[in-house]
Amino acid sequence: MERADVAIIGGGLIGCAAAWRLAQRGARVVLLEAGEHNAGASGQNAGSLHFQLERRFLEQGEALAEQAARIATLNVLAVADWRAIECELGADLHVSMAGGLMVAETREEVALLEAKAAREAAAGLAVRLIDGDAARALAPYLAKSVIAACHLTDEGHADPRALTPALAAAARAAGAAIREGCRVEAIKTPAPGRFVLRTAAGGVTAAQLLIAAGAWSASVAAMANIHLPMVPVALQMNATERIAPAIPHLIQHVGRRLSLKQAHAGNVLIGGGWPARMAVRSDGGFDLARRPALSETSLAGNLRAAIDVVPMLARLNLIRTWTGTTAITADQLPIVGPVPRLPGLWVAGGGSAFTLGLTFARLIANAMGGERVRELDLFGPARFDHLNSFMGAA
Amino acid sequence: MDVAIVGGGPAGQAAALQLAAAGIAATVIDEQPRAGGQILRQPPSAVAVRDWLAGRSYRALKAQLAAFEDCNAVTWRGGTSVIGLSMNEDGAGLTLADGSGVERLHARHVLVAAGCHDLAVPMPGWTLPGVQPAGAVQAMLKSQQMLPEGATLFAGTHPLQLIVAAQLVRAGATVAGVHFAQPLRRFATWLSPAAAIARSADLADALAALATLRRARVPVRFGSAISAIEGAMRVERAIVDGVPIACDQVALCYGFVPQSALPRMAGATMRAAGPAGGFATVADDWMASSVPGLWVAGETTGVQGAPAAACEGAIAGIGIAQTMRAFDLREAERRAAPFRAAYVQHRTFAAVLDRIADPRDHFPPIAPDTIVCRCEAVPRAALAGGSANAVKLASRCGMGLCQGRNCEPTLLRLLGAPDGPGFTARFPARPVALGMLAGD
Numbered sequence: 001m002e003r004a005d006v007a008i009i010g011g012g013l014i015g016c017a018a019a020w021r022l023a024q025r026g027a028r029v030v031l032l033e034a035g036e037h038n039a040g041a042s043g044q045n046a047g048s049l050h051f052q053l054e055r056r057f058l059e060q061g062e063a064l065a066e067q068a069a070r071i072a073t074l075n076v077l078a079v080a081d082w083r084a085i086e087c088e089l090g091a092d093l094h095v096s097m098a099g100g101l102m103v104a105e106t107r108e109e110v111a112l113l114e115a116k117a118a119r120e121a122a123a124g125l126a127v128r129l130i131d132g133d134a135a136r137a138l139a140p141y142l143a144k145s146v147i148a149a150c151h152l153t154d155e156g157h158a159d160p161r162a163l164t165p166a167l168a169a170a171a172r173a174a175g176a177a178i179r180e181g182c183r184v185e186a187i188k189t190p191a192p193g194r195f196v197l198r199t200a201a202g203g204v205t206a207a208q209l210l211i212a213a214g215a216w217s218a219s220v221a222a223m224a225n226i227h228l229p230m231v232p233v234a235l236q237m238n239a240t241e242r243i244a245p246a247i248p249h250l251i252q253h254v255g256r257r258l259s260l261k262q263a264h265a266g267n268v269l270i271g272g273g274w275p276a277r278m279a280v281r282s283d284g285g286f287d288l289a290r291r292p293a294l295s296e297t298s299l300a301g302n303l304r305a306a307i308d309v310v311p312m313l314a315r316l317n318l319i320r321t322w323t324g325t326t327a328i329t330a331d332q333l334p335i336v337g338p339v340p341r342l343p344g345l346w347v348a349g350g351g352s353a354f355t356l357g358l359t360f361a362r363l364i365a366n367a368m369g370g371e372r373v374r375e376l377d378l379f380g381p382a383r384f385d386h387l388n389s390f391m392g393a394a
Numbered sequence: 395m396d397v398a399i400v401g402g403g404p405a406g407q408a409a410a411l412q413l414a415a416a417g418i419a420a421t422v423i424d425e426q427p428r429a430g431g432q433i434l435r436q437p438p439s440a441v442a443v444r445d446w447l448a449g450r451s452y453r454a455l456k457a458q459l460a461a462f463e464d465c466n467a468v469t470w471r472g473g474t475s476v477i478g479l480s481m482n483e484d485g486a487g488l489t490l491a492d493g494s495g496v497e498r499l500h501a502r503h504v505l506v507a508a509g510c511h512d513l514a515v516p517m518p519g520w521t522l523p524g525v526q527p528a529g530a531v532q533a534m535l536k537s538q539q540m541l542p543e544g545a546t547l548f549a550g551t552h553p554l555q556l557i558v559a560a561q562l563v564r565a566g567a568t569v570a571g572v573h574f575a576q577p578l579r580r581f582a583t584w585l586s587p588a589a590a591i592a593r594s595a596d597l598a599d600a601l602a603a604l605a606t607l608r609r610a611r612v613p614v615r616f617g618s619a620i621s622a623i624e625g626a627m628r629v630e631r632a633i634v635d636g637v638p639i640a641c642d643q644v645a646l647c648y649g650f651v652p653q654s655a656l657p658r659m660a661g662a663t664m665r666a667a668g669p670a671g672g673f674a675t676v677a678d679d680w681m682a683s684s685v686p687g688l689w690v691a692g693e694t695t696g697v698q699g700a701p702a703a704a705c706e707g708a709i710a711g712i713g714i715a716q717t718m719r720a721f722d723l724r725e726a727e728r729r730a731a732p733f734r735a736a737y738v739q740h741r742t743f744a745a746v747l748d749r750i751a752d753p754r755d756h757f758p759p760i761a762p763d764t765i766v767c768r769c770e771a772v773p774r775a776a777l778a779g780g781s782a783n784a785v786k787l788a789s790r791c792g793m794g795l796c797q798g799r800n801c802e803p804t805l806l807r808l809l810g811a812p813d814g815p816g817f818t819a820r821f822p823a824r825p826v827a828l829g830m831l832a833g834d
């Protein structure tokens with residue numbers, strides 16, 4: 001039985017970043033990854049660094065928008081984390097923070113932008129609302145139909161292909177053990193502050209356990225007899241052929257599902273939360289082992305939105321559409337913090353964790369190291385503790 | 395629509411004709427403007443070509459093609475690529491793209507008879523202009539009567555290079571030599587009575603090709619391996635057995651791999667295709683794949699040559715007609731019997747050919763800076779990681795326009811896992827303009 005201070009389940013961005021931060025603090029860390037690191041959502045995402053409030057937070061009415069706006073405090077921290085990361089890791093992650101524009105095409109959408117900008121200003125994000133011509137002066141490739149945009153100079157994109165491998169390498173260099181092909185099959189809690197994990201390749205025992213298993217987190221938490229209101233969702237992404245640099249910004253839409261940017265290699269990546277369809281098991285649950293099926297409706301809708309906003313895209317060839325599975329939570333906010341019902345058990349995930357994952361990992365490593373981390377107060381699993389009234393170490 | 399057939403080669407034609415005989419109409423979709431497939435690649439109707447494919451082994455196939463083109467039950471959709479295939483309870487959803495737009499098609503049954511393509515074989519210099527797969531040289535010749543300029547050197551392990559070289563010579567082009575990496579004794583099995591009887595026409599064509607080359611004093615060498623191609627802006631010479639040979643074109647011929655994009659996209663069970671690599675779709679006795687409603691025939695199920703492809707196509711057509719209750723199982727077996735009998739013979743020959751052409755001990759060396767993925771210019775040295783998908787993510791190998799079709803067999807070989815798993819198949823099977831997909 002291998003002994004560790006901290007065991008981490010999941011070798012995505014969050015797991016690898018947490019392993020690195022915890023190992024830097026001197027903890028003995030063992031990370032267990034079922035497959036290969038970066039094979040989950042962390043290697044399949046769009047690479048957007050979006051620090052403006054996301055459209056999905058704004059479309060569910062005032063109350064939820066108000067609550068979700070709290071995420072802006074994390075966004076502010078994430079800007080700083082992203083500015084520092086290439087230097088800290090000594091790796092080229094193709095980070096580009098040349099600014100982002102969230103566009104509007106109708107009057108109602110402009111009103112949404114206005115409300116959004118007010119919330120963001122309150123949280124300390126320097127978002128600027130500009131009209132269509134000013135947007136086109138910055139980004140001449142935008143269509144005439146764009147009548148306003150929110151501009152945030154910190155936004156941009158980075159390379160999901162590079163980030164998690166660089167974090168895994170840094171974690172290893174700092175002394176963490178990262179074991180691939182090690183699916184955790186059972187979690188035992190024989191005593192408070194003791195977790196015993198079983199894998200086909202042997203067992204691990206640790207005083208603290210971090211679940212960073214992305215879309216699988218709820219199933220993994222079930223192994224510890226805990227309910228975690230994180231649900232898997234399948235998304236679809238598109239890549240064009242490579243072209244010469246043409247689109248330096250991250251482009252999003254406040255009223256339609258759209259995010260697009262030109263990646264370092266030259267391909268334009270087009271997404272924005274268009275759903276794919278998850279496979280279903282014969283007993284009715286979602287089958288995360290099978291690849292989600294592409295939705296042609298999403299494909300056409302996504303490309304329509306992209307072309308409406310950036311007309312020159314119509315001529316480019318689509319070379320690849322892919323699907324990936326990520327996790328969102330019951331109230332849209334991430335779940336990052338300790339599980340009250342089982343001392344020593346921690347969770348980090350949910351939401352846009354490419355943008356925010358580095359920040360989650362840094363904060364949770366501090367918290368697991370015994371620091372009081374106020375920034376996480378709003379995001380801990382404690383807010384769902386009622387779901388676990390009948391669960392835990394019974 | 396009841397039946398859609400992807401591919402108008404020997405397999406697709408044979409299936410359509412059997413369906414027609416059962417009173418079932420089929421739509422046949424092919425990205426080539428005219429029917430024929432790889433082996434009978436037709437010149438555009440505007441181009442008159444004399445003695446088009448005169449060889450003996452083409453006769454039966456040409457007769458079938460003529461019947462297909464005369465068949466009223468066939469709706470021909472040439473110049474149209476199938477870029478997506480998904481299967482559900484009520485059949486197949488196909489996404490088609492032609493020059494003018496994208497269209498969705500639903501069919502209760504779909505037959506994928508998409509053929510095969512040349513195995514891409516990296517070696518130092520293989521990305522220089524002037525290096526082509528032998529199949530591409532042949533396709534240009536068959537369809538356009540276009541001849542390569544200057545002298546073409548053939549190298550590889552597949553006997554097809556004899557045929558293509560002789561076709562070039564007959565058309566008036568210069569061939570610098572035909573180099574087989576394997577020793578001559580590997581060809582001895584070809585002369586075994588079983589193989590000779592099974593496919594005497596092919597043997598006759600091969601011998602005729604040899605005679606043509608001999609008359610033209612083209613050196614045909616065995617145990618003679620190419621290791622690199624050199625030139626400043628384009629091909630100037632090939633290094634064969636360590637010695638430079640001047641030439642203007644190099645045609646490489648190490649074998650063929652099945653087109654597998656559509657069955658993989660649809661989730662069909664695949665198997666390793668054979669010595670040249672790639673993946674073949676697993677099919678039952680009636681050419682049904684593991685996914686209900688998806689049928690496969692021809693080189694899609696493994697590379698066995700045109701006559702075997704035609705037999706499989708016929709069996710698939712009969713199988714689909716039987717599933718649609720055109721006749722009962724006994725009648726289906728009766729109709730299939732001659733094709734099953736012929737198929738056994740063709741298979742015997744295909745197995746012999748596989749052994750003769752087996753490239754595995756004869757691949758040229760790949761240097762660290764040799765490009766493996768041509769679309770994304772990824773050299774061998776950049777390939778690190780575990781699975782094919784992980785290497786793709788880390789290095790971009792397989793992320794380009796061809797969707798990894800060309801580099802996948804080489805990558806799997808280099809990873810020491812030639813039987814896969816390969817890349818996850820992604821939509822679209824061919825690049826297509828965004829505007830068309832958005833419905834412009």
Ligand SMILES: Cc1cc2nc3c(=O)[nH]c(=O)nc-3n(C[C@H](O)[C@H](O)[C@H](O)COP(=O)(O)OP(=O)(O)OC[C@H]3O[C@@H](n4cnc5c(N)ncnc54)[C@H](O)[C@@H]3O)c2cc1C
Binds near residue numbers: 013014043049355
């Ligand atoms: C198509 C798509 C586009 C996206 N675009 C963006 C974007 O532009 N910007 C943004 O901020 N976010 C984006 N996201 C979300 C972002 O990718 C995820 O939030 C983030 O990658 C989550 O990282 P993770 O480490 O939590 O999970 P993952 O990367 O999914 O890692 C979880 C890991 O846990 C492992 N695991 C599961 N079960 C077990 C077990 N029992 N034992 C051991 N290991 C196990 C899995 O194998 C997996 O590797 C996108 C997501 C998708 C799918």
Ligand SMILES: Cc1cc2nc3c(=O)[nH]c(=O)nc-3n(C[C@H](O)[C@H](O)[C@H](O)COP(=O)(O)OP(=O)(O)OC[C@H]3O[C@@H](n4cnc5c(N)ncnc54)[C@H](O)[C@@H]3O)c2cc1C
Binds near residue numbers: 699704
């Ligand atoms: C260059 C070359 C030369 C060959 N020469 C010989 C030879 O001399 N003798 C021999 O026995 N065999 C030869 N073969 C093997 C040959 O392909 C077959 O024997 C025969 O043509 C197979 O018939 P098929 O119907 O399976 O496929 P094919 O004849 O290849 O027909 C498949 C058709 O499907 C179409 N298609 C494929 N994918 C799509 C798509 N996504 N959308 C729309 N259409 C699609 C193609 O355009 C093609 O017309 C050759 C193969 C190649 C590649």
